[in-house]
Amino acid sequence: MGLVSVKEILAMAEEGGYAVGAFNLNNMEIMQAIIEAAEEERAPVILQASQGALKYAGIEYIAALAKTAATQASVPIALHLDHGTSFEQVVECLRNDFTSVMFDGSKYEFAENIRRTKEVVDIAHIVGVSVEGELGRIGGVEDDIVVDERDALLTDPSEAAEFAEATGVDALAIAIGTAHGLYKLEPKLDFERLTEIKEVVSIPLVLHGGSGVPDGAIQEAIRRGIRKINIDSELRKAFSDGVRAALAKNSEEIDPRKLLTPARDAMREKAREKMRLFGANGKV
Numbered sequence: 001m002g003l004v005s006v007k008e009i010l011a012m013a014e015e016g017g018y019a020v021g022a023f024n025l026n027n028m029e030i031m032q033a034i035i036e037a038a039e040e041e042r043a044p045v046i047l048q049a050s051q052g053a054l055k056y057a058g059i060e061y062i063a064a065l066a067k068t069a070a071t072q073a074s075v076p077i078a079l080h081l082d083h084g085t086s087f088e089q090v091v092e093c094l095r096n097d098f099t100s101v102m103f104d105g106s107k108y109e110f111a112e113n114i115r116r117t118k119e120v121v122d123i124a125h126i127v128g129v130s131v132e133g134e135l136g137r138i139g140g141v142e143d144d145i146v147v148d149e150r151d152a153l154l155t156d157p158s159e160a161a162e163f164a165e166a167t168g169v170d171a172l173a174i175a176i177g178t179a180h181g182l183y184k185l186e187p188k189l190d191f192e193r194l195t196e197i198k199e200v201v202s203i204p205l206v207l208h209g210g211s212g213v214p215d216g217a218i219q220e221a222i223r224r225g226i227r228k229i230n231i232d233s234e235l236r237k238a239f240s241d242g243v244r245a246a247l248a249k250n251s252e253e254i255d256p257r258k259l260l261t262p263a264r265d266a267m268r269e270k271a272r273e274k275m276r277l278f279g280a281n282g283k284v
Helices: 006-016 028-041 051-057 058-070 087-095 109-126 157-168 192-198 217-222 233-249 257-276
Strands: 020-024 045-050 077-082 100-103 129-135 139-142 145-147 171-174 205-207 226-231
Touching: 006 020, 006 051, 006 077, 006 129, 006 139, 006 226, 020 028, 020 077, 020 145, 020 257, 028 045, 028 058, 028 233, 028 257, 045 058, 051 058, 058 077, 077 087, 087 100, 109 129, 109 157, 129 157, 129 226, 157 192, 157 226, 192 205, 192 217, 192 257, 217 226, 217 257, 226 257
Parallel strands: 020 045, 020 226, 045 077, 077 100, 100 129, 129 171, 171 205, 205 226
Antiparallel strands: 139 145
């Protein structure tokens, strides 16, 4: 089928009233788990590369994995840069056939965030690549991007409307109370804020920090307009649980395939669970 843009995938989600899972890709086994889940659930899916993934595997390897998967798959797959840090990095992703990029300008003042994000939009749109922007700051840790939870700022609805209009982004990541990583306490999402943002912003809305958010809260967020949900930590936990289970079964095992296969299976089932929760299953 080949890679498609996130804009195309989220347009279908907007029309259908569901959300699409964006799962972080770091190696072949993770990619296989995600794609197998999407095929089994007949769900569109977004593969995304974080800063850590690009440092670990390299942009060329990540892109090659995703492009290989897309050519063999029968469901829509997009390749997305998560939390892009610079214009130069975005350009490198465009050169390697990413079909979507996120520029995270949330650390800048509002006007500077607009300026830098629009600069990315202008070049990405020339080659048909969609762009996600971020307004507000999400707590926790996203690889090497750290935000103190006490200083995390929620998205202002009036600024969201201005930001979307001024930048021309295709999707907007908003801060409504989630955090990156696994939660110590149950997160409390600001649903009224989400509704206010949805009323003034016409583009699809994105929820970062989706791992560990209670199912009921996820479903309510989707009902109020969230269309892309980022999942990473729960896949990591499934991976590590699978490896631990294999070693518990045979502590002397040295064949990486026999350690990674159960890890891949565990990640596949977790991804399937999320696709069903998001309502994306059966949409292809």
